[in-house]
Amino acid sequence: MAKKVPYRLYLSEEQMPRQWYNLRADMKEQPEPMLNPATLEPVKEEDLYPVFCEELAKQEMDATTRYIDIPGEVLEFYRMFRPSPLIRAYNLEKALDTPARIYFKFEGNNTSGSHKLNSAAAQAYYAKKQGLAGLTTETGAGQWGTALAEACAFFKLPLIVYMVKCSYEQKPFRRSVIQTFGAEIIPSPSTTTKAGRAILEKDPDTGGSLGCAISEAVEKAVTTEGYRYVLGSVLNQVLLHQSVIGLEAKTALEMLDEYPDIIVGCAGGGSNLGGLIAPFMQDKLLGKASPRIIAVEPASCPSLTRGRYAYDFCDTGQITPLAKMYTLGCGFVPAPNHAGGLRYHGMAPILSKLYHDGYMEAMAVEQTKVFEAAVFFAKHETILPAPESAHAIYGAIAEALKCKESGEAKTILFGLSGTGFFDMTAYESFLNGTMTDYIPTDEDLEKGFAQLPKVPAFK
Amino acid sequence: MAKKVPYRLYLSEEQMPRQWYNLRADMKEQPEPMLNPATLEPVKEEDLYPVFCEELAKQEMDATTRYIDIPGEVLEFYRMFRPSPLIRAYNLEKALDTPARIYFKFEGNNTSGSHKLNSAAAQAYYAKKQGLAGLTTETGAGQWGTALAEACAFFKLPLIVYMVKCSYEQKPFRRSVIQTFGAEIIPSPSTTTKAGRAILEKDPDTGGSLGCAISEAVEKAVTTEGYRYVLGSVLNQVLLHQSVIGLEAKTALEMLDEYPDIIVGCAGGGSNLGGLIAPFMQDKLLGKASPRIIAVEPASCPSLTRGRYAYDFCDTGQITPLAKMYTLGCGFVPAPNHAGGLRYHGMAPILSKLYHDGYMEAMAVEQTKVFEAAVFFAKHETILPAPESAHAIYGAIAEALKCKESGEAKTILFGLSGTGFFDMTAYESFLNGTMTDYIPTDEDLEKGFAQLPKVPAFK
Numbered sequence: 034m035a036k037k038v039p040y041r042l043y044l045s046e047e048q049m050p051r052q053w054y055n056l057r058a059d060m061k062e063q064p065e066p067m068l069n070p071a072t073l074e075p076v077k078e079e080d081l082y083p084v085f086c087e088e089l090a091k092q093e094m095d096a097t098t099r100y101i102d103i104p105g106e107v108l109e110f111y112r113m114f115r116p117s118p119l120i121r122a123y124n125l126e127k128a129l130d131t132p133a134r135i136y137f138k139f140e141g142n143n144t145s146g147s148h149k150l151n152s153a154a155a156q157a158y159y160a161k162k163q164g165l166a167g168l169t170t171e172t173g174a175g176q177w178g179t180a181l182a183e184a185c186a187f188f189k190l191p192l193i194v195y196m197v198k199c200s201y202e203q204k205p206f207r208r209s210v211i212q213t214f215g216a217e218i219i220p221s222p223s224t225t226t227k228a229g230r231a232i233l234e235k236d237p238d239t240g241g242s243l244g245c246a247i248s249e250a251v252e253k254a255v256t257t258e259g260y261r262y263v264l265g266s267v268l269n270q271v272l273l274h275q276s277v278i279g280l281e282a283k284t285a286l287e288m289l290d291e292y293p294d295i296i297v298g299c300a301g302g303g304s305n306l307g308g309l310i311a312p313f314m315q316d317k318l319l320g321k322a323s324p325r326i327i328a329v330e331p332a333s334c335p336s337l338t339r340g341r342y343a344y345d346f347c348d349t350g351q352i353t354p355l356a357k358m359y360t361l362g363c364g365f366v367p368a369p370n371h372a373g374g375l376r377y378h379g380m381a382p383i384l385s386k387l388y389h390d391g392y393m394e395a396m397a398v399e400q401t402k403v404f405e406a407a408v409f410f411a412k413h414e415t416i417l418p419a420p421e422s423a424h425a426i427y428g429a430i431a432e433a434l435k436c437k438e439s440g441e442a443k444t445i446l447f448g449l450s451g452t453g454f455f456d457m458t459a460y461e462s463f464l465n466g467t468m469t470d471y472i473p474t475d476e477d478l479e480k481g482f483a484q485l486p487k488v489p490a491f492k
Numbered sequence: 493m494a495k496k497v498p499y500r501l502y503l504s505e506e507q508m509p510r511q512w513y514n515l516r517a518d519m520k521e522q523p524e525p526m527l528n529p530a531t532l533e534p535v536k537e538e539d540l541y542p543v544f545c546e547e548l549a550k551q552e553m554d555a556t557t558r559y560i561d562i563p564g565e566v567l568e569f570y571r572m573f574r575p576s577p578l579i580r581a582y583n584l585e586k587a588l589d590t591p592a593r594i595y596f597k598f599e600g601n602n603t604s605g606s607h608k609l610n611s612a613a614a615q616a617y618y619a620k621k622q623g624l625a626g627l628t629t630e631t632g633a634g635q636w637g638t639a640l641a642e643a644c645a646f647f648k649l650p651l652i653v654y655m656v657k658c659s660y661e662q663k664p665f666r667r668s669v670i671q672t673f674g675a676e677i678i679p680s681p682s683t684t685t686k687a688g689r690a691i692l693e694k695d696p697d698t699g700g701s702l703g704c705a706i707s708e709a710v711e712k713a714v715t716t717e718g719y720r721y722v723l724g725s726v727l728n729q730v731l732l733h734q735s736v737i738g739l740e741a742k743t744a745l746e747m748l749d750e751y752p753d754i755i756v757g758c759a760g761g762g763s764n765l766g767g768l769i770a771p772f773m774q775d776k777l778l779g780k781a782s783p784r785i786i787a788v789e790p791a792s793c794p795s796l797t798r799g800r801y802a803y804d805f806c807d808t809g810q811i812t813p814l815a816k817m818y819t820l821g822c823g824f825v826p827a828p829n830h831a832g833g834l835r836y837h838g839m840a841p842i843l844s845k846l847y848h849d850g851y852m853e854a855m856a857v858e859q860t861k862v863f864e865a866a867v868f869f870a871k872h873e874t875i876l877p878a879p880e881s882a883h884a885i886y887g888a889i890a891e892a893l894k895c896k897e898s899g900e901a902k903t904i905l906f907g908l909s910g911t912g913f914f915d916m917t918a919y920e921s922f923l924n925g926t927m928t929d930y931i932p933t934d935e936d937l938e939k940g941f942a943q944l945p946k947v948p949a950f951k
Contacts, residue, residue, distance in 0.1 A: 039505040040571035046498040112499035113583065113874050124572065124646070142601045144876045144911070186871040187583070206665070206916035210876060213867055213919050408672055412645040415572050417603045417669060452603070454913040457665035460672050 038134075041118040042285045049116050050280040051103055053273045056311050056383060058099035059318045062390060064269075064382040065357035068344060073488060076354045084251060085270075086261045088159040092270040101273065103155075104162075110154040110187060114143035115277065119285035120449075124413045126433070133436035134291070135429060137449045138282040138309060139416070144210070145180035147419065147451030148305050149265050152274035153177070156263040157184035166259025167191035171221065171246030174374035174421065175200055175207035176451055177265030182214035193260075195221040195249045197376075199240030199369065207455045221246035228252050228350035242366040243377050248350025266302025267347060267356075267381045275308025282446060283312045293324050293446035295432050299424035300328035300337060300395065301374050303381030305450040310393075317392055328388070328395040329428040331403070333471045334367040336360060336380045337388055337395035339478060344488040345379060355486060358385040361473075362481025368471035372400055372459035373420030378481070398427050399470040404463035406430055407453070419451035420459055497593075500577040501744045508575050509739040510562055512732045515770050515842060517558035518777045521849060523728075523841040524816035527803060532947060535813045543710060544729075545720045547618040551729040560732065562614075563621075569613040569646060573602035574736065578744035579908075583872045585892070592895035593750070594888060596908045597741040597768060598875070603669070604639035606878065606910030607764050608724050611733035612636070615722040616643035625718025626650035630680065630705030633833035633880065634659055634666035635910055636724030641673035652719075654680040654708045656835075658699030658828065666914045680705040687711050687809035701825040702836050707809025725761025726806060726815075726840045734767025741905060742771045752783050752905035754891050758883035759787035759796060759854070760833050762840030764909040769852075776851055787847070787854040788887040790862070792930045793826040795819060795839045796847055796854035798937060803947040804838060814945060817844040820932075821940025827930035831859055831918035832879030837940070857886050858929040863922035865889055866912070878910035879918055 057063060066075035081090035092101065103111070122135040140148035160168055168190060172178025178194040185192040194216050201208060201220035211218055221241045222229035228248035232239060239245075247264065254262035265271060286292060296313055298306035306328055316322035330337055336359045345360040347353040360379040367376045380388075387393050400420070407423035409430075410416070418426060429447040436443050453460065462468040516522060525534035540549035551560065562570070581594040599607035619627055627649060631637025637653040644651040653675050660667060660679035670677055680700045681688035687707035691698060698704075706723065713721035724730060745751060755772055757765035765787055775781035787796055795818045804819040806812040819838040826835045839847075846852050859879070866882035868889075869875070877885060888906035895902050912919065921927040 040568075041505075043502045046500075109499075109582075110874075113579075120572075123568075144870070144874055146913075150874075183870075183874045187874065205920075206913070209916040209920045209923070210913070212923055213870060213876065213916075215871065411603070411642075411672060412674065415569075415603055415609075415642045415646065417672065454605075454665070454669070457668040457672075461664075461668045464668070464671055 038121045038289050040123060041120050042288065043118050044116040044281055044284055046112060048284055049111065050277050051108065052100040053103055054276040054280060054311050054315065055095065055098055055101055055273050056314060057096040057269065059315050061318065062386065063096055064386040067354040067356050068488065070346065070351070070355050070486065083255050084262050086160045086163045086165060088163070089156060089270050092273055093268060104158060107154050107158050110184065114150060116281050117142060119282055122414055125410060128413045129430060129433050129437065131433040131437040132440060132442040133433040134442065134444045135433055136286065136446045138278055138446065139449045140278060141419065141449060141452035145176050145183055146454060147176035147180065148275060148278055148308065149177045149180035150183060151277050151308065152265060152271045152304065153180035153184040155274045157181065157188045157190055160261060161188040161190050165190070165261055167193065168263050169193045169250040169254040169260055170263050170265065171195040171243060171250045173197045173200055173243045173376055175204055175455060176374065178211045179207065181263065182211045182216040185216060186214040192216040193253060194218045195223065195246040197221055197241040197243055197246050203458055204455050221249050223249060225249070226252040228352065232349065240369055242349055244349030244363050247348035248352055251348065251352055266304035266377065267379065269383060271304045272307035272381055272383055275304050276311040278308040278448065279311040279313060282309065291444050292322060294443040295325045295327065295445045297327045297329060297425050297428040297432065297445065297447040299375060299421050299448065299450060300330045300380065301421060302377040303384040305448050307381055307384050309448040314387065314392060326393045327428050328393055329424040330395060330397050331371060331375050331424065332397040332399045333371040333473065334361065334376050335397040336378065338397040341482055341485065342385060342389050343485050345485055347379065355488060356382045358382045359388065361478060362484050364484050365481040370469050370471055373456055375421050375424065396428060398424055399472065401463065401468055401470050403427050404460065404468065416449065417453045418449060419453045420456050422450045425449065497580045497748050499582060500579050501747065502577050503575040503740055503743055505571060507743055508570065509736050510567065511559040512562055513735040513739055513770050513774065514554065514557055514560055514732050515773060516555040516728065518774050520777065521845065522555050523845040526813040526815050527947065529805065529814050529945065542714050543721050545619045545622045545624060547622065548615060548729050551732055552727060563617060566613050566617050569643070573609060575740050576601060578741055581873055584869060587872045588889065588892050588896065590892040590896040591899060591901040592892040593901065593903045594892055595745065595905045597737055597905065598908045599737060600878065600908060600911035604635050604642055605913060606635035606639065607734060607737055607767060608636045608639035609642060610736050610767065611724060611730045611763065612639035612643040614733045616640065616647045616649055619720060620647040620649050624649070624720055626652065627722050628652045628709040628713040628719055629722045629724065630654040630702060630709045632656045632659055632702045632835055634663055634914060635833065637670045638666065640722065640724070641670045641675040644675060645673040651675040652712060653677045654682065654705040656680055656700040656702055656705050662917055663914050680708050682708060685711040687811065691808065699828055701808055703808030703822050706807035707811055710807065710811055725763035726836065726838065728842060730763045731766035731840055731842055734763050735770040737767035737907065738770040738772060741768065750903050751781060753902040754784045754786065754904045756786045756788060756884050756887040756891065756904065756906040758834060758880050758909060759789045759839065760880060761836040762843040764907055766840055766843050768907040773846065773851060785852045786887050787852055788883040789854060789856050790830060790834050790883065791856040791858045792830040792932065793820065793835050794856040795837065797856040800941055800944065801844060801848050802944050804944055806838065814947060815841045817841045818847065820937060821943050823943050824940040829928050829930055832915055834880050834883065855887060857883055858931065860922065860927050860929050862886050863919065863927065875908065876912045877908060878912045879915050881909045884908065
């Protein structure tokens with residue numbers, strides 16, 4: 034029986050997690066190792082040092098330490114914007130007339146507008162601690178770039194952001210926020226890297242892709258003295274840092290004597306979803322509970338629902354190690370009409386493995402349906418969601434309506450990973466009816482799959 | 493001696509105020525009454541019924557009821573975005589190397605991006621309760637329009653927003669947010685009203701002003717069946733609703749055994765400042781405490797520091813009642829290079845009276861200095877402030893630096909009324925060095941004063 038539930042529950046500072054949770058420590062089967070594309074040998078921690086700072090390389094490879102202390106300086110940074118609220122969506126429930134109890138963990142109340150700041154803080158801190166000269170990264174929709182710019186400004190670390198060109202052009206204000214925090218922004222593909230020049234040569238008018246921006250940022254990092262590269266999603270280290278979302282949510286739900294029957298998150302590279310579900314997935318792995326866990330992805334970039342579970346490059350330029358993941362092929366670029374983020378060709382290896390092993394479900398949704406859910410949610414809960422996050426709203430509403438049908442009072446938890454203030458162009462096109470959907474054909478996907486690297490079955 | 497202070501303190505739902513505080517009940521001398529401009533007789537409650545809904549007209553005139561219950565439905569609405577955090581600016585303190593303890597009450601964590609939602613919720617609720625057909629309002633920088641659109645969407649009430657034309661054009665995304673919540677937006681001056689047409693005739697290329705948008709919205713309300721007008725600042729009722737800011741802040745500070753020596757707020761029409769200071773000003777009026785209270789206004793629209801304390805129209809079109817207030821003349825329009833809000837020609841009559849009677853100080857700041865403070869604050873506290881709010885940051889920093897000088901560990905509270913996500917054009921012009929300052933000359937101001945209505949000394 035649930036306790037009286039406030040609209041918004043904030044943990045106290047004392048209740049905030051002091052350790053990240055490393056999901057891999059409880060996975061019976063580990064994700065396959067990253068491979069060096071030249072030798073097809075598993076990547077070792079030291080191999081990552083030229084790209085990542087050492088502590089992060091260590092976290093990337095660590096599959097056994099269950100809990101990792103959050104450094105004091107990162108905790109202090111977190112306290113400027115965390116804990117994030119666990120919100121009971123009373124008004125959404127009422128509007129849907131559902132017996133379900135709907136909760137959402139809202140990560141949008143910070144200047145980056147999303148959960149990305151959780152990992153940015155950690156990555157900037159470790160880089161500074163190692164005495165690096167600066168960092169490079171890529172950003173698509175812009176949340177990650179903003180988050181990292183905030184963290185780098187705070188820790189006084191130079192930052193170069195490769196921003197996917199179409200976002201750079203469509204989101205001038207997002208760009209300005211990043212610049213306000215003092216970072217340098219380069220639209221990608223650019224002429225500042227070999228990878229960028231190669232892509233521009235093939236297609237001078239390309240709007241860019243996340244995979245391409247990653248190639249550029251990695252190349253820039255490894256060719257600039259004292260620089261390293263950081264990434265806002267996909268990686269094991271990122272999912273580790275994002276576990277604060279789920280840890281906070283679980284503590285808050287426990288205070289309310291609640292446990293979710295269903296957990297819904299949007300899925301692009303997997304950072305928000307992986308963070309939200311982490312401690313609940315632990316329960317599932319350890320047989321303590323069996324919540325349904327649902328990843329919602331865009332129908333225009335359906336890596337889980339229509340991708341292949343295969344080794345692939347993490348970037349378009351094919352300079353990163355190979356990761357075994359659900360992928361549409363590293364050359365896959367979502368249609369230009371696709372709004373917001375969630376445009377990565379692959380999915381975090383940890384989540385890919387868990388999905389492959391049946392611990393998670395996935396669904397793909399067309400973007401007009403996503404925006405319909407977003408506007409409905411905004412009108413009833415007053416929060417304007419990011420298009421990315423609205424995928425989770427769509428999934429949560431779908432489950433709540435099933436509860437209405439069946440009369441079951443299930444507890445639904447979803448992740449509202451961010452706000453949509455920089456996505457108004459997309460909202461406009463939805464409101465004026467010009468937004469269109471795009472679903473790749475099987476033939477489209479086959480082209481991407483045909484380019485997957487040939488990797489002999491690893492063992 | 494102060495207790496251990498968390499970075500961010502949230503009250504529980506139970507601790508949230510259930511009553512608004514009406515500052516007038518404790519003022520020894522009342523603000524002068526509003527006057528009917530035709531008769532110069534004091535306005536009576538019933539006179540306001542054609543413009544405001546009845547409950548709000550009552551609140552507007554009520555100078556004696558100290559505490560007014562917040563209706564249950566409004567409390568429920570508040571719970572979707574309140575309580576707002578009281579934040580200890582540890583990192584700003586460190587960056588300034590000041591012994592001062594700096595707190596700020598942050599009202600920006602909602603989709604309107606500001607404190608405006610506090611009054612919007614109340615005004616939309618009362619209008620709905622009276623069975624009105626719809627509402628009209630004006631918006632300048634856009635926070636108020638967004639807030640009211642959110643509240644009207646929630647209470648299912650049609651809304652027409654007159655948006656100052658230069659904001660309408662400079663802030664397309666702000667516009668889209670308002671439209672997402674279902675409101676109709678008309679750039680002002682427009683041809684939909686007599687007032688608008690008259691202004692357009694004189695100056696077809698005008699970018700509009702808040703005073704002009706008010707004229708249009710009032711006219712539209714009184715000429716449309718079942719419609720009423722609502723205003724986001726200046727009025728007594730608005731300051732009443734905004735008292736939740738100060739009430740929450742005071743409770744939170746009490747939990748920390750703190751009391752502010754200095755309270756700083758930005759001042760445009762006065763809604764944020766009036767709300768923030770309300771319970772502290774009560775202490776001051778009752779002789780219980782004597783905090784310094786500082787209003788910070790833009791040097792380009794300096795109603796308190798350089799205006800006249802005189803009867804004036806609340807709008808450019810001269811259709812509203814006359815209010816005694818600090819004013820630059822209802823025809824005053826800030827220079828086009830002035831960014832953000834705080835562009836109203838007058839100041840809330842309650843605050844004007846308190847300032848006139850010596851309970852408050854005021855200072856005016858040039859906008860480049862304001863943006864310098866904004867960027868400094870963003871880098872150290874990770875929050876990107878609205879240009880309006882950054883005036884308060886500037887004032888708080890100035891006081892904190894005086895503490896550094898004197899070695900005094902004063903407690904400073906300032907209001908961070910909102911976020912700057914929709915003000916990136918202004919940030920850009922600051923960052924690239926094209927932002928300029930404008931300070932009206934005495935001659936400029938004399939032109940405005942010359943047009944003040946001739947009102948014989950009342951009483």
